Structure formats: structure tokens, C-alpha cells
Amino acid sequence: MLEPQPRGTGLVFDSDVSMDDLSxxxxxxxxxxxxxxxxxxVLTGSPIxxxxxxxxxxRAHTKHTEGGDFRQATYRALRQGLMQAQSVLLEPYYSFRIVVAPELTGRVMxxxxxxEGRCDPPQQTMEQTILTGKAPVSTMRNYARELxxxxxxxGRISLxxxxxxxxxxxxxxxxxxxYDPGHDLRNPADSVFCEHGAGFVVPWDEVKEHMHLPSIFDTNNDEDYTAFTAQQIRREQEKQNRMEAARYGSEEEELAAIFERTYGPVKQRLLQQTKKVISPVQSEAAEAWKKAKKKQTEPGESYLLVDxxxxxxxxxxxxELAQVNIDAARGRLMDILCDYQxxxxxxxILVFDAYKVRGGIGQMQHYHNIDVVYTKEAETADQYIxxxxxxxxxxxxxxxxxxxxxxxxxxxxxxxLVWSAGELFEEVNRSKTQIREQYLEKPVSATNRMADVLQNSE
Structure with missing residues (x-):
């Protein structure tokens, strides 16, 4: 939403979206x-x-929304708003102060x-008149010579x-x-929509017909708008769940082959497999969590997959480190997980998303005591995990x-078992604390005498 502000305010940015609709x-x-x-x-191509x-x-898509998507959506949405708004062209102004003889006051005004300037009431004395005000730079830039x-x-003038x-x-x-805003390729106003896996361009004045969300200017009832948004999100979530479930069956054998090439043949666990309980979604999720928690307490090898x-x-x-250097942030996380391992x-197994790396074939490298995976092109880290x-x-x-x-x-x-980013952070810190406590519990002798060393060796 675009709103005018007082002169000299500049640009002000704000958000009025519920975190339930957009994180x-x-x-x-x-x-x-x-x-x-x-x-x-959109009038002359000048800065706003x-x-x-x-x-x-x-709204963000749970699986396929990337940071670059919001960049383009932000630029184009602002541009569309400017195309529909009643823009006002501004120009630079001078604040002037003119000192002349009293008989020239009328001429100056x-x-x-x-x-096209504005003049304040003159300040007159017996010997001179002082006039102040504002005028456009384009009309007053050469007035000093004329004065x-x-x-x-x-006469004297200061600008x-x-x-x-x-x-x-x-x-x-x-x-x-x-200036033609419709042909400004650096600042496009048209939108790009995706349908059936392909993108297509929609002119800015037709975007309203293709929007996934209703316009707030057409919404008279906030409750209806909230219900519509929640319904759309539920439908999208259910659709993604069905797609993911269908994908696993076809890709399970491929993943098993990759895993065996990397880690060797899979050894069957001697522990009895737990039978799944078919129940409603909420009960099934709770039961799965309990089983996962129980598995973690059982002996055997364990794996930690990190997004x-x-x-x-x-x-x-x-x-904060990623804003300066994303490679340094990756390296720091790898070092932290090495200490934890x-x-x-x-x-x-640390997995990084190379979904948009053109020609990426995917790779796994051994970094100290952990494995780091870079997914192949068109495969997200979420899919791999x-x-x-x-x-x-x-x-x-x-x-x-x-x-x-x-x-x-x-x-x-x-x-x-599932850990959120915050839970992993707490687990890593707990591990560090345990290491420090174990180290500090070891008694350290205040002195190091030769006799003590010989006595201990005997």
C-alpha cells in the first residue's frame, strides 16, 4: 500500500501482515x-x-519459495502500485534571500x-528591503545576473x-x-506467474485477474479475507503432502543405491521393527513422535541430518555472518557440527541446497568427521533430507x-526424531557445557614437583 507523506520525509517502510499469513x-x-x-x-523515471x-x-509457498522470488515480487508489486497511483512530479527548489533598495521591491516580487516562486511578506527599512521565499531551481538559477x-x-541574493x-x-x-514506464526493462511492472511448471508473463493491468490473494481494497470483511487465506494455505499444504508421498515410491531405490555407494551395504538392524498405527493425522503424528523418541533411547548407530x-x-x-560472506557462514556451521559429532x-550429514545451481550434479564430501552434501540441480535440500x-x-x-x-x-x-533450529542450537550448547564440565572436574595440581611425578610413576 502506497501513501503520500509530508515534503522532506523521504521513504518510510512498514509491515502490517499477520505472522499467521506470512512468517x-x-x-x-x-x-x-x-x-x-x-x-x-513512472512519470519521468526519477527516484521516488x-x-x-x-x-x-x-503468502509464501512452503516448498518452492526462495529469497530471490520475493525480491522480484517486491520490485514488481511496487512498480504496479506506482502505475495505478496518481503520482505527482517534484522538482528541486531554492530558498532565497534578496536584499534590494525599497524602490525595487515591486520589481523583485x-x-x-x-x-513560479512564493515570496514571504517583505521586511522593509528606510534603506533596504529584505525578501525571502522559495522558487524552482530551473527558473531561478540565472536570476542573480539579472538582479x-x-x-x-x-542588490544581493543568496540561494x-x-x-x-x-x-x-x-x-x-x-x-x-x-519516458515510457512500460518499456523500462530495468524496472518492469508486469508480473510472472507459474502454472503447470512453466512461467508466463501477465501485464500489470491484468494482474488482478490472476492474483492468488484478494486485494485489500476489494475486501470489506476482514473475517472473510482471513478465512480465504487460511483455506488457500490448507489446500496448498495438502497438495504438497500428496506430491511428496507419491515421489518417495519412485525415488527410494535410487537413494538406497547412492547411500550404499557412500557408506557401504546397509546392515539390517536386529531390533524388532515397530509396526505403524493407522490413525487420524494428529494422532498419527503424535504416535510417530513417541516412536521416534523411543528409538533414540535404543542402542545402535544414529544419524543427524541437518538442513x-x-x-x-x-x-x-x-x-549475521551470511550477510557478509555466505561461504564463511557455511564453514562456521560445518566446524560447529564437527565439534558436536x-x-x-x-x-x-549436513545438506546444502543447490536447487538453482545450473548444471549441478550433486556431490558429497567428507569434511573432517562429518559428511557435507550439495544437492543436484532441481533438487532441494528438503527433498534430499x-x-x-x-x-x-x-x-x-x-x-x-x-x-x-x-x-x-x-x-x-x-x-x-525432529529438532527445530532452536532445539539444535540448545543441544549444541549443552554438548559444549558437558565438555567444559568434564574438563573442569579433573583435579589440577597447584604445583608440579619432581617427587610427585616419581611417586606416581612407581
Missing amino acids: LNWQRLVLTHLKERQHRG TDMKITLVAG TDVQRM LSYSKGK VAAGYDICHDPETVMEKRA GYNIVFAWEELK GSKGCHV AKAAHTIGKNYNVTVATSDGLVQLIVWGQEC
Whole structure:
């Protein structure tokens, strides 16, 4: 939503979206994209200013939404709003102070009016008159020479930049600039929609017919709007669940082959397999969680699958580091998990998303005592983790660390234990605390005498 602001305010950004409709991380990302560049207007292509831009509606896809998607959506949504709004062209103004003889007061005031300026009441004395006010830079830039001419060098003028105000002749300026917002390829106003796996461009004035969310300007009942949003989200979630369930059957054999090439033949666990209980969704999820928790207490090898970028952008330390250098953030997370593996002795597989890396074939590398996986092109980290949990969980204890709600729901169904990003953070800190306590509990002698050493050796 675009709202005008007082002159000189600049751009103000705000969000008025419930976190139930759009998570706080995505809202912050939209505001970041609004602030990160200079946005152009649609009249002459000049930068916009003195405007409040508020995010009032939005929705993210659970599986396929990426940060770059919101960048493009933010730029294009703002552009569409400008195309529909009644924009006002501004131009720079001078604040002037003119000192002349009293007999020239009328001449100066007439000139200021001719230059589309505004003049305050004059301050007169017996010897001079002082006039102050504002006038456009384009009309007053050469007035100093004219003043010196007709005042015979006795008049004085001082000019100070006074910001922007309404343009005195917008038609002439726009005609001279000949700016066409529809052909500005750097600032497109049209939207890109996806249907059946392919994208198509929708002109900005037809976007309303293809929107997934209703416009707030057409919504008279907030309850109806909230119900509509919740219904759409539920339908999308159910659709994704069906797609993921259908995909596992066809990809299970491929994943098993990759796993055996990496870790060797899968050894059958001697422990008796737990039989699944068919029940409603809520009861099934609770039962799966209980079984996963029980499996973790049983002896045997255990695996920890970590959604790399999900953790990086959830932990404040790594998130701040990623804003400077994403490679450094990845390396820091790898080092943290190496320390954790050394303390717990479990197998750690860290998965990074290479979904949009063109030509990526996927790779796994051994980093110290953990395995790091980079997914192949068109495969997300969520898909890899869900498939790995499905395969490895049949024979080993598996814990998945992610805050992705859909992945959590899927791996719960595979009787795996799930940690959110916050729970993994607490677990890592607990491990560090235990190591420190074990070290500090060891008695340290205040002195190191030769006799003590010889006595201990005997």
C-alpha cells in the first residue's frame, strides 16, 4: 500500500501482515528488498520520495519459495502500485534571500511570481528591503545576473537548496523526458506467474485477474479475507503432502543405491521393527513422535541430518555472518557440527541446497568427521533430507534438524526424531557445557614437583 507523506520525509517502510499469513522472516526480507535499491517513478523515471510503503498482504509457498522470488515480487508489486497511483512530479527548489533598495521591491516580487516562486511578506527599512521565499531551481538559477543588472550592482541574493516541491510545469518536463514506464526493462511492472511448471508473463493491468490473494481494497470483511487465506494455505499444504508421498515410491531405490555407494551395504538392524498405527493425522503424528523418541533411547548407530541453509538463517550468529560472506557462514556451521559429532559420536550429514545451481550434479564430501552434501540441480535440500530420512530410518536412529514445517511432518511419519533450529542450537550448547564440565572436574595440581611425578610413576 502506497501513501503520500509530508515534503522532506523521504521513504518510510512498514509491515502490517499477520505472522499467521506470512512468517516474520519473509516480511523482513520484503522490507530489506524495498530498502536496498533506489526505486524509479513512472512519470519521468526519477527516484521516488516522500512516500510510505506498507506490506499489507502476502503468502509464501512452503516448498518452492526462495529469497530471490520475493525480491522480484517486491520490485514488481511496487512498480504496479506506482502505475495505478496518481503520482505527482517534484522538482528541486531554492530558498532565497534578496536584499534590494525599497524602490525595487515591486520589481523583485513580480519576478518571483513570474518564476513560479512564493515570496514571504517583505521586511522593509528606510534603506533596504529584505525578501525571502522559495522558487524552482530551473527558473531561478540565472536570476542573480539579472538582479545585479537592474539594481546596478547594489542588490544581493543568496540561494540555499530547499529540497523538493511540486513541479511548476510537469507536462513540459514529461514531454521532454519522453519516458515510457512500460518499456523500462530495468524496472518492469508486469508480473510472472507459474502454472503447470512453466512461467508466463501477465501485464500489470491484468494482474488482478490472476492474483492468488484478494486485494485489500476489494475486501470489506476482514473475517472473510482471513478465512480465504487460511483455506488457500490448507489446500496448498495438502497438495504438497500428496506430491511428496507419491515421489518417495519412485525415488527410494535410487537413494538406497547412492547411500550404499557412500557408506557401504546397509546392515539390517536386529531390533524388532515397530509396526505403524493407522490413525487420524494428529494422532498419527503424535504416535510417530513417541516412536521416534523411543528409538533414540535404543542402542545402535544414529544419524543427524541437518538442513544447512535453514539453520544458517535461523541462528543469529550465522545469519549475521551470511550477510557478509555466505561461504564463511557455511564453514562456521560445518566446524560447529564437527565439534558436536566429536562429542556425541553420531553420524552427521549436513545438506546444502543447490536447487538453482545450473548444471549441478550433486556431490558429497567428507569434511573432517562429518559428511557435507550439495544437492543436484532441481533438487532441494528438503527433498534430499526427506528421502534420506525415509531410507536410513528403516535401519538406524535418525534425527532431522530443520524448522521447515512440511519436512518435519514428513519425517515424523518415518518415525524419525525432529529438532527445530532452536532445539539444535540448545543441544549444541549443552554438548559444549558437558565438555567444559568434564574438563573442569579433573583435579589440577597447584604445583608440579619432581617427587610427585616419581611417586606416581612407581
